[in-house]
Amino acid sequence: MRVAEAWRVALDALRANRLRSALTMLGVIIGVASVVLLVAIGTGTKQQVEQQVEGLGSNLLLVVPGKIEVGTAPVVSPLTLKDVDAVTRVVGDPERVAVTVASGATARAGARSDFTTVQGVLETTPTVFTRSLARGRYLTGTDVDTSRRVAVLGDSVARALFPDRDPLGQQVTLAGVRFRVIGVFAPLGQSLGVDRDDEVHVPVTAAQRLWGTQRVDGIAVKAPDRERIDELGERIVAELNRRHPDTEFSAVTQQQILGVLGDILGVLTGVLAAIAGISLLVGGVGVSNIMLVSVRERTREIGLRKAVGARPRDIGVQFLLEAVLLTTIGGLTGMALGVGTALLVDALSPIPAAITWWSLALAFGVSAAVGIVFGVVPAQRAGRLDPVVALRAE
Amino acid sequence: MTGPVGDRPEAGSTAERVPAVEAVDVSRTYQLDGVSVEALRGVSLIVHPGDYVALVGPSGSGKSTLMHLLGGLDRPTGGRLVIGGRDVNALSPPEMATLRNETIGFVFQAFHLLPRTSAVENVALPLVYRGVPARQRRERAAAMLGRVGLGHRLDHRPNQMSGGEQQRVAIARALVTEPTVLLADEPTGNLDSVTGAAVLELLEQLNAESGVALVLVTHDQEVAGRAARRITMRDGVVVTDSDDPHDRPLSVDHDRPETLVPAPSAEPRSVSGSGPGHPSGGSGGAAGATGRLPQEPAPGGAEVGRPGGVA
Known part of the structure; x- marks a missing residue:
């Protein structure tokens, strides 16, 4: 009261x-x-x-040289396409293995130019990561095997270089080398202020030739199921450690990245x-x-x-x-x-x-x-x- | 309700009545900037239920200090003070608050009503601290306002009322708890003479009807003259008490002429004012007062000029 x-x-x-x-x-x-x-x-x-991160695709395993920890310096990758073949043998299914070798480069088309990230990849990328195209087609096995100079543009790059034209079939110059546009990605938007549509995919073989390197930056594997993902990662890391005893490798899952x-x-x-x-x-x-x-x-x-x-x-x-x-x-x-x-x-x-x-x-x-x-x-x-x-x- | 309210019928029935307030050699010393100031120096007096006492004296005489002590707002630094049968020096501050709530009613010169608060809520305030449920509070407060003649102004706020009405609200607030002592500190000081007289009559009437002891602090000689008993203070001591409980001889010589004439109406009023509960002591005291007062010295120069300013 x-x-x-x-x-x-x-x-x-x-x-x-x-x-x-x-x-x-x-x-x-x-x-x-x-x-x-x-x-x-x-x-x-x-x-x-x-x-x-979850939208990248499910049961994803990312294999990179060095340790994935906050505050560790990135390591120059000793990986090559031979290592990718070895990993593919461990996984047992080439469809589940994707690679990347990335570098910044200026893309030009006519009078327009755009500084972007060029990714050298395998034809498996859309399967391993969940990516869909707005137009055209993605890279094929033949494109990779023959180092064909074809490119798939991210939405932002396509808009920057071809604001008023259909980019399909057009030429772009990447680091001074001409590529033909065969496809355009569906837009992804931004993540932490980074434009995820600001990239160009080309065959990994063509990218390596472009930069004069045998290097592969990282390997991504889509595990068949969640239960065996850790065990698969251990086997891949073991195989890579056998091939490169001087380098440490990490296999991280989406859960770990999210963590x-x-x-x-x-x-x-x-x-x-x-x-x-x-x-x-x-x-x-x-x-x-x-x-x-x-x-x-x-x-x-x-x-x-x-x-x-x-x-x-x-x-x-x-x-x-x-x-x-x-x-x-x-x-x-x-x-x-x-x-x-x-x-x-x-x-x-x-x-x-x-x-x-x-x-x-x-x-x-x-x-x-x-x-x-x-x-x-x-x-x-x-x-x-x-x-x-x-x-x-x- | 418990405590003093329960004690009171018992007090009235016994031949030797239990005093409402008893002070024995009470002193109060203040520390002001490291200097001791003796506001009261050994005051003894008894207030019985139903008494009508005027406490007079010039400013600085200690009458306010005494009133604060009698009301349980303050504690003596020396002597013994018993209010409603409880020794004040043995009580904690919360117990003092409860004691005030149950035994004392205050009426102040400046009314001290809560602004923005209706008359009935102002009157009900002491009941809040007694834990009375809201509905009962309102009923009792409304009834009390009726007794002071404000039954028609329950929901008026202080700023919507005249000074006399505000003081009636304050009187209702003081009495809603059915206290044994009503302490009125210059209750007519902020009122014009007509309104003041009406307020005074109300106080006297309530004193007579309810048997609450009325202690009136005033410098108004006319007001003081109406009381059955008159206590004059100066320099922290009681100079005269027309009803000295200890029957001690007054320490003042009769060598100064009396400049204050007690109101002629003092005696008859005091007899009726002391009420049926005070038959012999009241009239005897009043008679003594009229007999003794003319020989007593003026309490102070300040009061000499005052009667003229009051009418």
């Missing part, structure tokens, strides 16, 4: 000073809204990346939330400040309440509730603002944003906690006021 009364009194006090209450809440609103928004962006980005990326993005989200949390903290200091002012202003009221029988705790609870009410109303408003902004950002900008229930629960909990933490000192001060002094206050 007394608590219900205290709620009513607290709400009344906030209403009596609408502008001041609103301004105090604004600090909390901004803090909570930014926490919700930034966590939403972090979560959205993570989900997008996860979708994209690493998830960790990075999780840290990023955490940092964003912490930065936003600082503004919430500043909002809390504002609450504390205004509560101290409120205690001072209402000293006579406190004295009167004490005279008619309010115990120190009754007064303390009243002011604490007032602070908590400020921050929770601010918190709820901030949540609404944060969710609204996140939805707008997600809809109107390329930045993905996803609302998670835990971020809302956290933001609300934190704002209530801020009210308690920053309300305690003013509330104690109010509770301890000497009624004689308080009644005399002007």
Whole structure:
């Protein structure tokens, strides 16, 4: 009963000073809204990346020289197409093995040019990775075997070089060598700010000739099923270690890549939330400040309440509730603002944003906690006021 | 409800009545910037249920300090103070708050009503801290407002009421808990004389009807003159008490002329004001007061010029 009364009194006090209450809440609103928004962006980005990694194809095993860990330097690959043959023998199905040798190069068509990534690949790429074409055809086994100078353009490259023409059958010059366009990929969009449509696929043999190398950067294997994926990876790595005793090799699954990326993005989200949390903290200091002012202003009221029988705790609870009410109303408003902004950002900008229930629960909990933490000192001060002094206050 | 409310009928029935408030050699010293200020220096007095006492004295005489002590808002630094049968020095701050809630009603010069809060809610406030359910609070507060003649203004806010009405609301608030002592600190100080007189009459009527002890702090001699008993303070001590419970001889010599004339109406009023619960002591005290007062010195120069300013 007394608590219900205290709620009513607290709400009344906030209403009596609408502008001041609103301004105090604004600090909390901004803090909570930014926490919700930034966590939403972090979560959205993570989900997008996860979708994209999963969208590469299922049961994928990526074999690369060196270790896949954050902070390790990339290793120059000792792999060649002979190693790819060896891996294919281990896998037992050439359709399941894809390779890449990649390098940046300028692509030209007529007067237009575009700096892009040229990937030397096998004809198996669309099977191993899930890629589909918008137009034309992909590379064939014959294209690879004969090092034919044919190219499949990513959507962005096609738009850059042939904005007003059908690229099929046209010539492009890659690093000074002419290739014929035989196909255009369906667009994939962006991932972590990287344009995934900014690439050109050519036969791996043609790419090696273009750059004068025997090198293969990495091998991708589509495992027949999920259960045997780790065992297959171990066998491939063992075979490669036998062939290249001086180099370490790693076979990573999508799950492992997701784990690493998830960790990075999780840290990023955490940092964003912490930065936003600082503004919430500043909002809390504002609450504390205004509560101290409120205690001072209402000293006579406190004295009167004490005279008619309010115990120190009754007064303390009243002011604490007032602070908590400020921050929770601010918190709820901030949540609404944060969710609204996140939805707008997600809809109107390329930045993905996803609302998670835990971020809302956290933001609300934190704002209530801020009210308690920053309300305690003013509330104690109010509770301890000497009624004689308080009644005399002007 | 428990406590003093339960004690009261018992107090009235016994021949030797239990005092509402008893102060024995009470002193109160303040520390101001490292300097000790003795606001009260050994005050002894008893207030019985149903008493009508005027506490007078110039400003700085200690009467406000005494009132705060009698009301349980403050504790003595020396001596013994018993309110409603409980020794104040043995009580924690929350227990003091409960004691105030159950035994004391306050009426202040500046009314001290909560703004933006209706009359009925202002009156119900002490019941909130007693844990009375909302519906009962409203009923009791409304009934009390009816008794002070404001039954038609329950939902008016202080700023919609006149000063006299606000003070009536404050009186209703003080009495809604059925206290044993009603402490009124200059209750007419912020009111014009007509309104003030009406408020005073209301207080006297409630004192007579309900048996609540009325302690009136005032510098208004006319107001003080209406009380059955009059306690004059100066420099932190009681100079005269027309109903000295310890029957101690007054320490003041009769060498100064009395400049204050007690109101002629003091005696009859005090008899009726002390009520049926106070038959012999009240009238005897009042008679003593009128007999003794003319020989007593003026409490202070400040009061000499005051009666003229009051009418």
